[in-house]
Amino acid sequence: MGRRVRPALETIAQRLHADVMAPLVLGGPLRPGRVIGARAALALAALETPCHDVELDRRVQAGRLRQVRKLVPIDTLGPASGAEWMLAAALNDLLQCANPTLDRPLRRGAAARILDRAAATIDRVRAPASALEAVSRHSWLARVLDIERRDTRVSWWVGARTFLGVEPSRRLLAWPNLRRVKVEVASHSWALLAPPAVRHERLTIALGRLLERTPLTDVATCARAAPPFAWCSTTLAFVATQAGRTLTLRALARLPAPGVDAALGRATRDALARWPDAAQVAVELLADRAIARAQTQWTAARATADGSVMTSGVSLSDQDAAFARELGAAAARRALESEQSIWSETERRSLLSYLRP
Numbered sequence: 001m002g003r004r005v006r007p008a009l010e011t012i013a014q015r016l017h018a019d020v021m022a023p024l025v026l027g028g029p030l031r032p033g034r035v036i037g038a039r040a041a042l043a044l045a046a047l048e049t050p051c052h053d054v055e056l057d058r059r060v061q062a063g064r065l066r067q068v069r070k071l072v073p074i075d076t077l078g079p080a081s082g083a084e085w086m087l088a089a090a091l092n093d094l095l096q097c098a099n100p101t102l103d104r105p106l107r108r109g110a111a112a113r114i115l116d117r118a119a120a121t122i123d124r125v126r127a128p129a130s131a132l133e134a135v136s137r138h139s140w141l142a143r144v145l146d147i148e149r150r151d152t153r154v155s156w157w158v159g160a161r162t163f164l165g166v167e168p169s170r171r172l173l174a175w176p177n178l179r180r181v182k183v184e185v186a187s188h189s190w191a192l193l194a195p196p197a198v199r200h201e202r203l204t205i206a207l208g209r210l211l212e213r214t215p216l217t218d219v220a221t222c223a224r225a226a227p228p229f230a231w232c233s234t235t236l237a238f239v240a241t242q243a244g245r246t247l248t249l250r251a252l253a254r255l256p257a258p259g260v261d262a263a264l265g266r267a268t269r270d271a272l273a274r275w276p277d278a279a280q281v282a283v284e285l286l287a288d289r290a291i292a293r294a295q296t297q298w299t300a301a302r303a304t305a306d307g308s309v310m311t312s313g314v315s316l317s318d319q320d321a322a323f324a325r326e327l328g329a330a331a332a333r334r335a336l337e338s339e340q341s342i343w344s345e346t347e348r349r350s351l352l353s354y355l356r357p
Contacts, residue, residue: 020032021080035093036093037093047085064136067142081133087213090210094206152167191226228266245285249285265321268324287335294354333355
């Protein structure tokens with residue numbers, strides 16, 4: 001048997017860009033290719049390969065800008081960095097390890113090895129060194145949790161067959177009226193799927209580690225179902241900076257408040273138990289959200305004819321969400337009552353009236 005020749009790095013890069021990175025930004029079919037692995041991913045990071053499809057590259061750059069302009073006014077973004085190539089390679093491999101075709105007696109071990117390679121690639125990616133670098137990574141990976149597997153079930157007069165993530169053969173769709181062909185299509189979030197060849201917990205952990213390497217994406221998707229949001233050193237360090245805090249608040253303001261409060265409450269409670277000092281960054285974020293809510297209510301009250309105090313009318317039955325709001329309000333009250341408060345006396349008293357337990 002002849003030895004299989006591995007494609008050249010430039011070919012891998014072009015395929016990864018066209019079939020994974022571009023659709024991740026622009027939408028459309030995402031086709032993970034052959035497993036890349038940590039060694040090849042490192043080589044990709046050092047390879048300065050321009051996109052051969054100039055029109056596709058232009059559209060991708062425009063799509064990245066549209067994504068980040070939701071949070072920050074920015075006019076240009078550079079090409080994919082080495083870290084972004086590695087994260088894209090890791091995502092390619094994570095998607096491959098969940099491939100249903102690996103659910104065979106002699107191939108399940110391959111799925112576990114692919115997952116190990118993806119995890120090794122992720123571990124070699126350093127945290128972003130600046131807010132701009134975090135924004136750039138978010139421009140590529142903001143929609144990573146929107147990836148879905150499209151499953152199709154085709155039934156006909158004498159049988160049925162299900163196709164997981166692949167299109168059904170044309171032969172099965174022929175003569176639809178005569179053969180009474182019925183096609184049912186269902187889309188499933190890949191983060192919630194139980195991969196047939198590897199344990200779901202392992203895939204969830206690896207995806208969580210991928211999100212940790214793009215902290216703006218991590219907090220901007222904190223209300224996700226899986227993997228559950230948890231504060232980590234990378235995300236806490238990002239939020240601890242002024243630019244990171246501002247971007248985080250803008251990203252969270254775009255999400256439904258109850259889901260964000262529940263996710264932040266659960267994650268902050270766990271972080272306070274594990275790292276009491278480092279978790280103060282999370283508490284300060286909750287305080288900023290509490291003050292922003294108080295400002296909104298104060299502004300609305302001033303706009304009414306009688307200037308009466310208005311409440312949000314939100315009933316928080318979720319313990320995690322209630323914990324987040326109460327802890328944030330308590331921290332906000334301490335900040336407003338401190339001598340270093342930046343608010344005038346009138347503003348301070350007005351905001352405090354909205355931060356009562």
